[in-house]
Amino acid sequence: MTTQTAADARRDTAAEYNAFLANCPSRQLLDRISDKWVALTLSALGSGPDCDGDPRPLRFSELRRILAGVSQKMLTQTLRNLEADGLLTRTVTATVPVTVTYELTDLGVSLHGAIRALKGWAEQHMDEVFSNRTSQAVACPAG
Amino acid sequence: MTTQTAADARRDTAAEYNAFLANCPSRQLLDRISDKWVALTLSALGSGPDCDGDPRPLRFSELRRILAGVSQKMLTQTLRNLEADGLLTRTVTATVPVTVTYELTDLGVSLHGAIRALKGWAEQHMDEVFSNRTSQAVACPAG
DNA sequence: CTGTATCCTATATGATACTG
DNA sequence: CAGTATCATATAGGATACAG
Numbered sequence: 028m029t030t031q032t033a034a035d036a037r038r039d040t041a042a043e044y045n046a047f048l049a050n051c052p053s054r055q056l057l058d059r060i061s062d063k064w065v066a067l068t069l070s071a072l073g074s075g076p077d078c079d080g081d082p083r084p085l086r087f088s089e090l091r092r093i094l095a096g097v098s099q100k101m102l103t104q105t106l107r108n109l110e111a112d113g114l115l116t117r118t119v120t121a122t123v124p125v126t127v128t129y130e131l132t133d134l135g136v137s138l139h140g141a142i143r144a145l146k147g148w149a150e151q152h153m154d155e156v157f158s159n160r161t162s163q164a165v166a167c168p169a170g
Numbered sequence: 171m172t173t174q175t176a177a178d179a180r181r182d183t184a185a186e187y188n189a190f191l192a193n194c195p196s197r198q199l200l201d202r203i204s205d206k207w208v209a210l211t212l213s214a215l216g217s218g219p220d221c222d223g224d225p226r227p228l229r230f231s232e233l234r235r236i237l238a239g240v241s242q243k244m245l246t247q248t249l250r251n252l253e254a255d256g257l258l259t260r261t262v263t264a265t266v267p268v269t270v271t272y273e274l275t276d277l278g279v280s281l282h283g284a285i286r287a288l289k290g291w292a293e294q295h296m297d298e299v300f301s302n303r304t305s306q307a308v309a310c311p312a313g
Numbered sequence: 314c315t316g317t318a319t320c321c322t323a324t325a326t327g328a329t330a331c332t333g
Numbered sequence: 334c335a336g337t338a339t340c341a342t343a344t345a346g347g348a349t350a351c352a353g
Contacts, residue, residue, distance in 0.1 A: 052292035053209060053285065059299075061204040063326080067197070087335055098327050103336065113302030124334040125333085134298060141291035148284035149199035152277060156202075159256030206346080230315055241347050246316065267314040268353080317352075324345075332337075 059112065064105040066142060067094050072115060072131045073139030082139070084118075084130035114138060202255065207248045209285055210237050215258060215274045216282030225282070227261075227273035257281060 060066050071093045074080045085093070091102055106129055109115045114135035120126040131139060203209050214236045217223045228236070234245055249272055252258045257278035263269040274282060 052296045053213065053289040055296055055300075056288065056292035057203075057209050060200070061206070063204075066200050091335095096327095099336070100328090100338095101326060104326095111303055112299045114299070119335095122334090125336090127335060134295060137295065138291060141288050144287045145199065145203075145284045148281060152280065153198055155277060156255045156257070157198075160254055234315095239347095242316070243318095243348090244346065247346095262315090265314090268316090270315060315353090317350105319348100319350080321348080322346090324343100326341105326343085328339100328341080330337100330339080333335090 059108075060138075060142070062105060062108065064094060064097055064101055065109065067097075068102075068105050068109065069114070069131070069135065069139045069142060072129060073136065074143075082131050082136055084128045087127050087129070090129065109135070202251070203281075203285070205248060205251065207237060207240055207244055208252065210240075211245075211248050211252065212257070212274070212278065212282045212285060215272060216279065217286075225274050225279055227271045230270050230272070233272065252278070 060069075068090065071090055072085055073082050075083065075093075087102070087106075090106075091097060091099070094102065097105075106115070106117065110117050110129075112134075113132055115129050115131050118128045118130070120128070203212075211233065214233055215228055216225050218226065218236075230245070230249075233249075234240060234242070237245065240248075249258070249260065253260050253272075255277075256275055258272050258274050261271045261273070263271070
């Protein structure tokens with residue numbers, strides 16, 4: 028059928044421009060860290076809730092608490108993805124209520140390091156970004 | 171009305187956990203670079219389509235071509251956001267068909283630098299990530 | 314050429330209920 | 334505790350048509 032012109036066309040085109048930008052590994056990487064909770068999960072496992080400690084394993088419930096409003100669904104999904112990518116390990120201990128801990132792999136720790144670098148930029152420049160945003164808003168009172 | 175319990179509750183909770191994780195500037199930064207086309211736009215303006223050149227101004231139509239499948243809507247929206255954040259400048263030249271060029275500001279160039287660092291991680295490790303992903307899939311033939 | 318406005322759908326994500 | 338399954342919905346994002 029040629030009925031789903033829209034969807035089909037979009038999918039075809041997608042294949043094209045993915046290929047075109049395939050030389051940018053950042054494309055795939057961004058697809059991964061763009062997930063709403065991925066970076067936060069990596070941060071939590073990589074340096075705790077204050078984003079300033081050392082890597083350490085955490086239980087599902089701890090992660091859920093640290094990432095506050097995250098739903099079970101999203102947390103599970105995020106953890107499964109990161110596990111599949113080899114960025115963290117999932118360890119089940121058959122205690123009375125089962126205990127599951129998540130811990131960054133070396134690969135996960137290295138990505139966390141890269142993310143920290145980006146965070147460095149943010150710490151230095153986000154003030155400037157926000158002040159730009161505000162002045163833009165003020166600069167358009169006619170709106 | 172107290173009808174939109176879901177939406178309202180979510181918004182309230184959101185305020186809470188945003189505050190909780192506010193010590194992570196990466197939170198706001200990620201909100202920005204998580205936009206599907208932001209990183210690609212910064213890459214294009216920062217180092218061209220091959221992600222390996224020097225920063226240079228580009229016209230709307232050039233960006234549209236480089237970011238292949240991007241829609242006008244998304245490209246415009248992305249550019250407006252980046253402009254509002256002071257990451258790039260928009261210059262209109264009143265030629266016959268109007269000419270508009272976009273160029274990274276110093277701030278934008280510096281962010282591009284940070285993103286390049288992340289790209290460095292990707293270049294080194296994405297192979298590993300993908301091989302992990304594949305072996306996971308193969309490891310579950312029962313599915 | 315460079316947008317703006319509108320509509321429409323896919324997707325992401327949350328709420329809820331249920332399970333080992 | 335740590336999920337899984339299902340349903341509901343907000344939002345992002347694309348298609349299309351129009352405009353300066």
